Amino acid sequence: MTTLLANPRDTLFQPVAGVMARQDWDRLYADDIEAILRLKREKNAVILAHNYQTPEIFHCVSDIRGDSLALAREACDLDADIIVMAGVHFMAETAKLLNPAKKVLIPDAHAGCSLAEGITADNVRALRAAWPGVPVVTYVNSTAAVKAETDICCTSGNAKKVVESLGVPRVIMIPDEFLARNIEAETGIEMITWPAHCEVHERFTPAEIRQYRRIHPGVVVIAHPECAPDVVAEADFSGSTAQMIDWVAQRKPEKVLLVTECSMSDNLSLLYPDTRFVRPCNLCPHMKRITLAGIRRSLETLQTEVTIPVEFQAPARRAVERMLAV
Template sequence: MTMTVNAADLYQRVSHVVPAIEWATMVEDVEAIMRLKVERNAVILAHNYMTPEIFHAVADITGDSLALAREAIDVEAEVIVLAGVHFMAETAKLLNPDKTVLIPDLASGCSLAESITAADVRALRAANPGVPVVTYVNTSAAVKAESDICCTSGNAVEIIESLGVPKVIMIPDRFLAANIARKTGVEVITHPGACEVHERFTPADIADIREKWAGVTVLAHPECPPNVVDAADYAGSTAQMVSYVANQHPKRVALITECSMSDNVAQQFPSTEFVRPCNLCPHMKRNTLASIRHALETMTNEVTVPADVADRARTSVERMLAVKVGK
């Protein structure tokens, strides 16, 4: 198949990780998606864990969960396709109730979101009266609706500190809660949830990377266990990892997070060598060019939130977005 000029231009964005012979199998879907975005007045929001052909070639807005939540507010398109997981699509719908929000694959879940229910939150409140509930955005709208305020891995410290209280309920990620508690000094009551990608990393993995790659700088996601964070040189959200590389210019770096993150960031920093430890998120990888194309062609896999849940969940998200986050 002969690539159009547009497709050829797009290929330059992913040529560092996608072989030309593989790109040739993607061109038809890429061109169809670009056409459908115009026909449907649609925009694609893509999380940092998307594969490069989605992240660099067809996405209009990219970033971590906080960036996508903020950008979703200003989307003017009539249709939003959320290339990520279900809770992200729900958040986009909360912030854009009058728009159509599609997800490429309805089975794109999240181990954290599935680890806790609205009933669990009510039980935690009953056991800890008066203690505010801070809920990670990696949760369902129903759980957000039972919360006081949301947070992401990128703004959790500021959110906790903004409350000015000695104790909080922070759910559902027990590792993120433990890491944030150490940074803030606030007592944290949590829930036994964990990210199936980040919980698998160990200090031994970090030691192995350092042994094999001299001078490597190790950046860990705060969903990793505390002993992994301690073994790293820096811990932060995916957006904070990008900022670290941009500001510190390490010669060699390992991002302790989902596989596709390194592929997507490497293009921005050609002078930095990226070591690629790889734990895949099976839910994120359900997003493909074919599934995005199908969602736009058929306008299926729409994500909706019941009005009574949406109103309360939206309040928790909006409270989060109102908190100023430092650079």
């Protein structure tokens, strides 16, 4: 009797079965997913995917998933010749800083960040001149040129720990004004800030959070610290994307509102099907520039390669490594 083999695509589709129809997956994504998996093997490549990536990228082709801190940590120990960053440009730069001998690719060179674009190295030097002797803590959502002017980097997940590790009463914390104010409230350490914001998180308002609570009684609200302080004050918990995931995993709420980029809810709904995710769908236009077709093309052509001017490499790497050491 002949044994019928299961369709290999059944296994590839299974991780996203809860958020999309099989016919749509077959039509839109399957060919690219199969090609990407083959190209990764052929070229000894790995794909790093941020938590804001869409499910077909996050669950079907990525090797390492997480927030910017997790991706920075994992980038240090990768046994691969090629790193593809399914994220935005500053993340690819950070991966390159920590892996200078590896080829780092970003599928779309225009996948930027309003925070990274909101401050320049000249701005940092001006802040130092205005506040001599005050240490500069720079959010990882920044360019290598800005990181090179920095004492230490931080992420939303470790910002409090980084700031407190300095043992000083005042810091310059850039570029995210809201993150700085939220950390100031947590630590009591005075923050010299810069007026840059995340274009996704700055759109959330306290009134919007209250409206969601009225519409969805009993909903648990978890806000990203890139939100304004008055939004964070309306939440039940505030944390980085990794901390949000941990909170949901541990508390297992019946109904939750993630006040952040909406692909987070799609990805977590697959991991925690017993939790209902209320979706306030604010999309990051930069993250959404990364597509399966773009990842495939990047592996086929080895474009676009991320490079960092030599004068920024050592000081920017030092700021990131100091963060990882905290």
